[in-house]
Amino acid sequence: MTRYYFWLATRSLRRNPVLTALMVAAIALGIGAAMTALTVLRGMSSNPMAHREDRVYRPQVDNWSANQPYDEQGNPPNLMTYQDSMALHNARKARRQAAMFPNFLAVEPANPEVKPFLATVLFTHGDFFPMFDVPFLFGGGWDRQSDDNNARVVVISRAMNDRLFGGADSVGRRLRMQGEDYIVSGVLDAWQPQPRFYEISSGAFADVEDVFVPFGIGIEKELTSSANNNCFSDPGAGYQAWLASDCIWMAFWVELEGAADAARYKDFLDAYVQEQKARGRFPRPLNNRVNTVAEWLAQQRVVGRDAQTQTWLAFAFLIVCLINTVGLLLAKFMARAPEIGLRRAVGASRKQVFAQFLTESGVIGIAGAALGLLLTWLGLIGLRALYGDTATGRMAELDAGMTAIVVLAAIGASLLAGLFPTWRACQVTPALQLKSN
Template sequence: MFWHYIDLSWRSLKRTPMVSTLMVLAIAIGIGVTMTTLSVYHMMSADPIPAKSKQLFAVQLQSMDDGDGWWTSDDLPYQLSFPDAENLYQDRAAKAQAPMLRTGFAVHLGDARTKPQLMGARATSRDFFSMFNAQFVHGGAWREQADKDAMKQVVIERSLSEELYGQQSPVGKTLYLDNHVFEVVGVVAPVTRHIKFYDLNNGAFRKPERIFVPFSLIRELELPSWGNSNGWKREEIKSYQDKLNSEIYWLQYWVELDNDEQKQQYSDYLRNYIDQQKQLGRFTREHPKFSLRDVNQWMTYNKVVSEDNKILVLLSFMFLAVCLANILGLLLAKFMRRAPEVGVRRALGASKTQVFMQHLVEVALLGSLGGVLGIFLAQLSLWGVRESYSAYSDLATMDGFMLISAPVIAIIACVVAGLLPAWQVCRTNPAYYLKTQ
């Protein structure tokens, strides 16, 4: 019976091509606008590392004095000072830990073949790669000794490796960062494509760094910060060593904790660390706080998805509702014109349910056609977003879930809009139309 309804629906659409085309276009435009905003929102709010998002935690410490506050909701700074990051890393109280800093270098091969390029880099520990599920194409992370002895070893991202060395493995070759000669020990696939969740300070959707060096080189090479640096007290910073010893917040710190027991143990460690620092004259508040937030909590805390994005999605659904309101009027007019035909069918034995279902199938067919066309319009809109805003190049895309959602939303929306017209036509009184025939 279903396929019979499909056949009747297709014949009905062909009998009124102009009206049918208008309805399909209205659905497609509404779905195109809705899926454009919904796809971007979906990619923004998606879990960036679902396999480990509950095991990775950003560390925050409230080291300000009484009377000094921060602009966050809980009065905790987003980042750590260098003394705290270095102390926590030396204690190694977590399963894995990744202190990190965004910095940069002039990158070249030390010959006339390559023009130096200024690139962002990330100084971090070797644990970074295992913590964030980095996939190595060639080689691996630097040796553990490199984290201790400030060895000049570097891991580069795949696209940079191909740009500098072609398709061959660069492991063991040299790379110049400024005037420093580094040994390439590994080539890694992009750590994240959509959201640079491990460092949200300079924008969640910026391209991640393509160069990774040991954290210990911060002190050795006096690496500059290419990220945010925030202070809360007056300090005389006359040298790089002064900055390292200062209370300026300019580093990020992540730890990996597999379960609640490990999280509780690390929380106890942080309490003890704060008590130790209070004895040294730091953390002078009566009750200084700390925080451990997992990946998704960290993204919510940093408001990665702003209220503007949510409002935009709501407005797009309202636009879809306007399109459906117009479709409802067209469907009502079209179905009621068919009342004499329906009256005859009812007289010949067709039930209200059969008439109702036939018209709902026709509406669903309209929705599916509009949904498919809407996908193409959404893809065109997303292409425009990618071309206009480079930071959204990886966000303005439709994954498999969104591709399936588009026709489903269109069909459901059309069926909802078609309930009233279908109900009206199935209530046709056969006797009235038999008299007029």
């Protein structure tokens, strides 16, 4: 019977190709707009560390001014001071811990054909790489001893390796930056976590840094963060005064053994802050946090309101398209009232009529899904062409999951749109239609 209903549906749709095309186009346009926006929003709101959600945590301590909270929501500062980062790092209360801050260093390529250039650099500890499960193409990170000795070792990105060493295994080779030679200990494989959760102060959707350098070298060179450096009071003159100040400019992450260990680490943070209060610091009430990556991204509102608004507007457009489709289906089905009356008169039940016309709505949905999938694909191609090899461009990818969502959404939307017209068609009274004919 289902096969027969499909035959009736295609035959009916071929009778009025213009009306059919309008309904298919309405559904496809709505689906294309909504799914394009949803694909980008899904990429922006993803959690790159979902597989380590119970292991990786972002601690926060509230060292801000007694006169005002850090933000309107009462959250602690999103970064830490140097002295707090070092105190927590040196306490070794976590399985792994890493402080970090970004800056730039001038790279002086050995190849004279490659001009010197500024590279984005993240100064961090060696625990960064195993803690975040960073993949390596060649080599690996550095050990704790290299951290302690400020060893001149670096990890470089795959793009940097391609640029400087032609993509070859560069482990053990020299990289000269600002007059100093560094030994390459590792080359990252393709790794572009989006959002870039570990250091969002310089852009949640920025590219991964070109070079990773031991944390102490940045302090040795008296560098500060190239992103955010926030103070609520005058830090004083000179770099040492800056390090001793309550200015926040460092990210700090830890690896723990799960929720119970995170609770113990929270107790450690509270004890640390209480100790600092006795020394005249941390004037605000206890407000320490130990966030999972998901909690951290939510707190920092990585997905902007503009992206969310655009997605809601796209779905509002889909609703408008569905309302138009409802009107077109209602007009089409009610124009076939004599046919419905005749079918009912020769024995077709309301249930059978309902199944026939809902099948017709489903066929429209299948056609709308195919065209909507094409429009979604074209929309994402347009975004990639507009944004290029940026975070937004890379997020504009239609994977298998989103393809299935597009198809199911289009068919579901058409069936939803067909419910009322189909119900109205089933209310046709056979006797009245036969009498009028």
